[in-house]
Amino acid sequence: DVLVFGGTARADQFQVNFTHTANKETGERSGDDDVQEAFVIYRPTGQILWALVDGGGEASINLQIGGDIFDLVV
Structure with missing residues (x-):
């Protein structure tokens, strides 16, 4: 799977935070x-x-900006 960003940006403008979410x-x-x-x-x-529900279990989270794909969890 690949997340696609439609605007102009650089990979370093994105971050991934991991946490559990729960019903209050x-x-x-x-x-x-x-x-x-x-x-x-x-x-x-x-x-x-x-x-991304259960996204912490992914080995990579790929982001496409234009024609380039970046792994955000490297």
């Missing part, structure tokens, strides 16, 4: 209880552009 009322976690979610953030705006 029940404490039930999203996805697999043992795997963290991955949040892909566009640094210039601070926006979370992608939230």
